[in-house]
Amino acid sequence: MSVSPLIEIRDLRIRFHGDDGRITYAVDSVDLSVANGATLGLVGESGCGKSVTSLAIMGLLPKQSAEISGAIRFDDFDLLKTPDQTLRDLRGNRLAMIFQEPMTSLNPSLTIGDQIIETILRHRGGSRRNARERAIELLRRVHIPSPERRIDEYPHKLSGGMRQRVMIAMALACDPRLLIADEPTTALDVTLQAQILELMRELKAASGAAIILITHDLGVVAEVCDEVAVMYAGEIVERAPVDELFSAPQHPYTVGLLGSIPRLDHRAEQLATIEGMVPNMAQPPAGCRFAARCPFVLDACIKAPPPLIETSPGHLSRCIRAPLERLVS
């Protein structure tokens, strides 16, 4: 499927230095790649490092407190070594991002048209009139009714679903090669979520852009992603093609997650629970970070950090007990 990936992350490590001298190990040795036209789901619970990873790709982490190492290769750039000026040219252009909260990521004092036009003029230049026409076209593409009229409205006049469409239109303004969507539908009602997911599928098919979708919702992952990376406590614990992840997960954390969701397509008397708590990331455990909560734990798990091993082609697990089928047969 992949010839040469569009974006390739190698050994990404991110540490935050707090004011009190404390270090938080937010992301550790993350390797990821996404091919043109593919959608990667980045899944995990609060604080697992999924959003921090995406902010690192966008170059949006605070320079004073975030210490970043590794490499993020995108096109011909290493994004971690790219000067700010070049990054500004890339962002909104070839790299675009959609955030969870459309209410706070739009400027309330500018019309939606002004905000989209600003992006187009900044990256593409040309006349304001042409940019406006393109903005109307974009609003039409994300199915905003009567875009000629809507373009002059302020964000507060739009509903949540409409605002998220505007955010998507803005992200698409310069035909990005990579779109990062951070919980794009979490703030929306289910019927609107279904509309936005459908829209993302449609746009992906039309533009061929690669998408990194960050979410905690495994249903959303199953519906739109080709490949999934599960993160836990700053590390990728499992990576697999979407079908395999849902049918034969190879990391106990993934098993726990899949078992803990109530499902419409399956009846469970009791939901699985993952006992215990996420480790304190100021002092991550020496061995496997999930060991303290893992029902399959061995002494060896606690002693050394487990490597990411390939259990079948394209399926990686950071668990020394994988393949897990051995444990239940």
Add this chain to the structure above:
Amino acid sequence: MTALLEVEGLVKHFVAERSLFGRAVAHVKAVDGVSFSLEAGRTLALVGESGCGKSTVSRLVLRLIEPDAGSVRFDGRDLLALDAGGLRAFRREAQIIFQDPYASLNPRMTVGQILTEPLALHDLVPAARRSERVAEILRLVGLEPRLARRYPHEFSGGQRQRIAIARALAVEPKLIICDEPVSALDVSIRSQILNLLRELQDRLGLAYIFVSHDLAVVKHIADRVAVMNLGQIVEEADADELFATPRHPYSRALLSAIPLPQPHAKRAKVLLQGEIPSALNPPPGCRFHTRCPFVIERCRNEAPALLADDGGHATACHRVSELPSADTLLPAAGGVSPALAKLVAAFSRKTEGAAVSGVGIQGTAPTTK
């Protein structure tokens, strides 16, 4: 068996705009003629999207806000006729848990103080025995008694929700209203709280009104489901029945909009077009007609009544008898592969054996009755 709670024709309109002289000129019709009943020890789910009135109903039932019309009977008593003293006594029997455990606990009180307050307020336990009772309640929700000395900020979201549940349980209620109790929680924590709620129901015979937008959660926890749209119930049925044969086009759309954790799931989808209309000015006739794929002229003019069949499955739709079968919309079973089922079973079995401090349910003696 008579119902624990009977709600009849509940109406609440909020004033959205006033004229210069203070006369109301626009109303949000938050709840517009809602009726249902709930038996002791059962769970009724109120389902719908933002602004459908489900939270307003739950507040009306507790008389946290006053209805404009309708009646609420709890255990045979007319709630709307209660005076202040009677209302306080009623609050002992009906409690509420809110969505956001970060906002619903007073940050300046310790957990012990938070849990002692209802005991003192209702004078349930003599002062000398209160700390003992607090320890009991904490154990009941799976927290260690020593945590009573701590403040809410020292707990995780899931633990805070346990504290909120503990506070509701302190007065030994018969009914707990759970308003989106797991929406703000991570998935693995969510399952702990859902399991806890079910276990408490079995053990203490609690009735729940479970307000949620998440049908998968509702399917797991509810005995009966009422689907609301713009202030009205559009469909009400036993949970199994509703999920097997949803009738109202809105219920079907909601059901098919939920992303399934099953890649390449084979099912048809109803994608609703357009936005949710405002409750400020709900559409005439059937309030769903602007988004309904089966709309006919009659729907635009005449509001359908909520009519129940012999099995107690009620639907408010003019076209209910002529709608196509919903079978293609339903998620096919088999989303859980045999391999996954085995792994999850092994995962759960092992976890139950492991004793982890601070979480998980610890053995307790029955504390009520």
